[in-house]
Amino acid sequence: MTPAGPGRGRVPRGPDRMVPMEPLDRQVGFLLEADRLKTVLRQTTLTDRSRQENSAEHSWHLALMALVLAGHAPPGTDLARVVAMVVLHDLVEIDAGDLFVYAAQAEQARQERAERAAADRLFALLPPAQAGSLRALWEEFEERATAEAKFARALDRLQPMLINMVTEGGTWAAHGVTADQVLTRVALIEDGSPSLGAYARDMIASAVDRGILAPPGPGKRG
Amino acid sequence: MTPAGPGRGRVPRGPDRMVPMEPLDRQVGFLLEADRLKTVLRQTTLTDRSRQENSAEHSWHLALMALVLAGHAPPGTDLARVVAMVVLHDLVEIDAGDLFVYAAQAEQARQERAERAAADRLFALLPPAQAGSLRALWEEFEERATAEAKFARALDRLQPMLINMVTEGGTWAAHGVTADQVLTRVALIEDGSPSLGAYARDMIASAVDRGILAPPGPGKRG
Numbered sequence: 001m002t003p004a005g006p007g008r009g010r011v012p013r014g015p016d017r018m019v020p021m022e023p024l025d026r027q028v029g030f031l032l033e034a035d036r037l038k039t040v041l042r043q044t045t046l047t048d049r050s051r052q053e054n055s056a057e058h059s060w061h062l063a064l065m066a067l068v069l070a071g072h073a074p075p076g077t078d079l080a081r082v083v084a085m086v087v088l089h090d091l092v093e094i095d096a097g098d099l100f101v102y103a104a105q106a107e108q109a110r111q112e113r114a115e116r117a118a119a120d121r122l123f124a125l126l127p128p129a130q131a132g133s134l135r136a137l138w139e140e141f142e143e144r145a146t147a148e149a150k151f152a153r154a155l156d157r158l159q160p161m162l163i164n165m166v167t168e169g170g171t172w173a174a175h176g177v178t179a180d181q182v183l184t185r186v187a188l189i190e191d192g193s194p195s196l197g198a199y200a201r202d203m204i205a206s207a208v209d210r211g212i213l214a215p216p217g218p219g220k221r222g
Numbered sequence: 223m224t225p226a227g228p229g230r231g232r233v234p235r236g237p238d239r240m241v242p243m244e245p246l247d248r249q250v251g252f253l254l255e256a257d258r259l260k261t262v263l264r265q266t267t268l269t270d271r272s273r274q275e276n277s278a279e280h281s282w283h284l285a286l287m288a289l290v291l292a293g294h295a296p297p298g299t300d301l302a303r304v305v306a307m308v309v310l311h312d313l314v315e316i317d318a319g320d321l322f323v324y325a326a327q328a329e330q331a332r333q334e335r336a337e338r339a340a341a342d343r344l345f346a347l348l349p350p351a352q353a354g355s356l357r358a359l360w361e362e363f364e365e366r367a368t369a370e371a372k373f374a375r376a377l378d379r380l381q382p383m384l385i386n387m388v389t390e391g392g393t394w395a396a397h398g399v400t401a402d403q404v405l406t407r408v409a410l411i412e413d414g415s416p417s418l419g420a421y422a423r424d425m426i427a428s429a430v431d432r433g434i435l436a437p438p439g440p441g442k443r444g
Contacts, residue, residue: 024421027290032388034286035269038279047257057260060282063309064256068249068352080302083309087285126290134289166254199246 023127030125033094040093043100043171044160055090055098058159062086065155072193073151085141085152088134092118101160101185102177144188154192157185158200165203169212179208180216245349252347255316262315265322265393266382277312277320280381284308287377294415295373307363307374310356314340323382323407324399366413376414379407380422387425391434401430402438 021029038056045052066082073079090098095118099111123135140149161182164170172182182204190197207213243251260278267274288304295301312320317340321333345357362371383404386392394404404426412419429435 024294024417028384028421031283031287031290032269032384035283035385037282038268038275039270039272046260047254048261050261053260054279056279056282057276060259060278060285060309061253061257063282063285063305065253067306067309067356068253068348069246072246080305083285083302083305084289087282087289087305130290162250162254163257195246199250 023130026125026127027130030122033122033125034091036094037091040090040098042098042160043175044163045167045170047163047166049167053163055093059087059090061159062089062152062155065159066152069155069193069196072195074147074193077147077151081137081140081148082152082155085137085148086155088138089141089152089156091122092116092138094118095121100171100175101157102175102181144191147192150192152192154189154196157189158196161200161203164212165207169207172207172213176214178214178216179204182207182213183216245352248347248349249352252344255344255347256313258316259313262312262320264320264382265397266385267389267392269385269388271389275385277315281309281312283381284311284374284377287381288374291377291415291418294417296369296415299369299373303359303362303370304374304377307359307370308377310360311363311374311378313344314338314360316340317343322393322397323379324397324403366410369414372414374414376411376418379411380418383422383425386434387429391429394429394435398436400436400438401426404429404435405438 037059038054040055041052042055042058043052044058063083063086066079066086070077070079073082092115096111096114099107103111119135119138123131123138125131126134140146141152142149144150144153160171164172171177183201186197186200186204189200204213208215259281260276262277263274264277264280265274266280285305285308288301288308292299292301295304314337318333318336321329325333341357341360345353345360347353348356362368363374364371366372366375382393386394393399405423408419408422408426411422426435430437
């Protein structure tokens with residue numbers, strides 16, 4: 001999808017199908033396709049519980065978290081790359097949709113294949129050199145091997161927990177998630193930022209105390 | 223608003239009102255307050271016209287534009303600062319709301335005062351040193367004196383135009399905006415990026431040709 005006409009006034013270079021698109025037209029086409037991320041809904045609600053959060057505004061929230069919580073990234077972390085990763089990380093959901101973090105493993109594997117196919121299609125809308133570099137950032141986020149990717153992934157895990165804390169348990173309560181399930185996710189936060197990992201652990205304990213998160217293990221309540 | 227309890231287990235340091243909040247608690251409080259930007263609606267719709275866009279997802283779209291259109295920024299532009307600015311730029315709308323770009327001048331002045339008061343309140347939620355540096359970025363965006371601010375502002379102007387092009391004139395058609403009104407806004411895009419300014423000018427001409435934007439001046443049509 002491109003806004004027809006930006007090429008207006010240019011000298012025609014042969015039949016339409018033979019004319020390679022200008023790089024800027026391709027970039028605009030990609031940016032307008034990206035608009036669809038605003039329609040992909042997540043399980044998490046807004047803090048006012050008025051509706052579900054979408055993946056575009058979620059990505060913005062992570063970018064803001066990266067700026068504000070930069071001091072919790074390991075020394076030497078390239079913050080600009082972290083921000084770029086969180087801005088891009090969910091684009092593949094335009095085709096693949098969002099999968100709840102506590103979904104079954106078979107579903108997770110299906111999702112991974114769908115996201116890879118989506119990355120093939122979406123990044124190819126861009127001029128080739130740029131497609132390569134932005135896709136590499138997305139792959140880096142997925143692989144979680146660098147300090148930047150680990151910190152970005154930590155933020156992606158922490159954000160819905162923060163929202164659950166101010167929405168009476170939010171998705172934990174809605175889906176009967178227990179503290180031990182949440183705790184398995186904290187390792188990933190600790191891996192990206194020890195201090196944010198400790199904070200998350202404190203939050204989970206507090207959530208159990210307040211009765212908005214079921215305590216670890218079945219039958220251990222009360 | 224902070225998720226009660228992250229300080230759990232810490233040694234109490236006196237009566238509650240005497241205990242200064244931990245920096246991380248303040249940062250989380252700011253981030254949860256920022257969530258409200260997802261409920262601030264703009265005039266622009268999504269490209270699928272299903273609903274109005276909100277200011278949080280709009281800010282994400284600008285961050286993505288900054289990454290993709292970086293090559294159209296003047297040489298030497300610090301892209302990380304551009305991205306940080308667009309992520310922060312609309313936070314003040316949490317208190318002040320969004321004002322349509324073609325609103326009357328008296329309304330614009332009222333809006334400016336409201337946004338300044340909002341900045342006073344919102345940034346003060348953060349630890350003081352960070353409040354200062356993030357507010358400085360917001361002021362820089364508003365003042366539009368640096369290359370980074372000019373480029374960020376150019377993106378902020380270009381984004382709704384791109385959406386209007388694929389939504390049959392969008393806010394132009396809905397509010398009876400004419401091409402000469404839109405052209406006065408193009409100077410700001412050109413100031414941030416000559417090539418994006420030229421692109422915008424082409425788009426406007428194309429929009430008039432296609433009949434989705436009223437031609438310049440009254441009575442000049444046909």
